[in-house]
Amino acid sequence: MKKTLILLALLSLGTASFAQKFMTRTANVGFFSEAPLENIEARTSSGTGIIDMATGDMAFRVPINTFQFEKALMQEHFNENYMESDRFPNAEFKGKITNLAQVNLGRDGSYPATVEGQMTIHGITQNVKEVGSIRVAGERISVTSEFLVRVADYQIQIPSVMVDNIAKVVKVKLVADMQPF
Amino acid sequence: MTRKTLLACLLPALLLAAPARAQSLDELLDQIEEPRTELVRATFKSPRVVSAQSVESPARQDLLMVIGHRFGPVNSGLQELFGIDQATMRMGFDYGLGDRLAVGVGRSSFQKTYDGFVKYRILWQSQGERNIPVSLSWHSAAAVLTSTRLYNRDDLELVSRMRYAHQLLVARKFGPRLSLQLMPSVAHSNLTLTADEPNDIFALGTGGRLKLSNRVTLNWEYYPRLNDRGREGRHDALSLGFDIETGGHVFQLHLTNTLSMAEPSLIGQTTGSWLDGDIHFGFNINRTFALGKGR
Structure with missing residues (x-):
């Protein structure tokens, strides 16, 4: 009986200490479109995200209408004509860190991470596999990733008159400083 | 145990x-x-519904060039190519001093009018943490009619040739497709064109837009007068048309019974009758120039 009890106590301890969740409300997400006629850049710092370092599960959500552009008109067109943010308010990523064993939360440093999961933009979900890095600094972690998004994969239509203004492949950058949750 | x-x-x-x-x-x-407040944007695609002002205005440090054309009356027949041979045009600039405050100037060939306006967005429709059901803008405009033929005398002082309009614009975007606007207005003429006309004309304008696709909307506006209704040869301004947005430009194509493109003469001075086919084909071209160095 005593052994069972100790085992149970250990188990409960185990679940508690491995429940290593990190969160952010201020994830920075930027994207860059390079096209012959103009370069377009937008950023937001309103992304939310959670990573469970016990399982490697992660989820990020970015409200589309919080992206700030250099020109107000670009921002309006982005929301109204391309992303249709009234219908599809968020971009989301749900996935898993596949090389979790290589990330040591106990030791400060930068660790490469590979992530697999589903990206949802403009209401369309695609399976993606991206690389990034996780930097451990004391109690906090910082997640960065740069990846490419093919606009056509998410059925975002660019009219023929705008093909020289908007890139077919957009570079996205994520920087998220996360704290224990 | x-x-x-x-x-x-x-x-x-x-x-x-x-x-x-x-x-x-x-x-x-x-x-x-965390709860956020989202400002409702793009209630209309441009600061004009058709000829009337909408609650929208250029963003801070954006300059909007608006070129408006109204052709001759459609019922003038084939000889005049249904009005295409004649044209009235207004060229104007709107400028955003702030995201809520805009000023504008324009010159119209109709009655050789110079006009200027100030528009301020008092309320901005928003949802989320702070919920405001409507956008509310104040718009005041002044115009000076410099055509010497208009009053049949050229010794009139400038101030006599002036007209003003003041209005509240109340608009609500009912989802992505439908926006409606109410425009309680008063227009004042310092000197009326005929002796028995009232100096002040009150009107309760209405306008709206229906989004047909991401880049095309159907727009309409109607300015029923509240006084001076029986006057021979005067009608309520009624316009309808399409907004076509191409990226850098918004093209507005419409049919209207009024030639004026600024409120001081738009309200209460309309002479065309839709029932007689006394209407005009017209268009506005809106082009925005971002003068600011980014936000």
């Missing part, structure tokens, strides 16, 4: 484990998301 103690030891473990299992990351995201 009793069962009770076992239970007492198990319970905290269960309590610790249960919430972690029950909540998906999705639910956690919902939980940590």
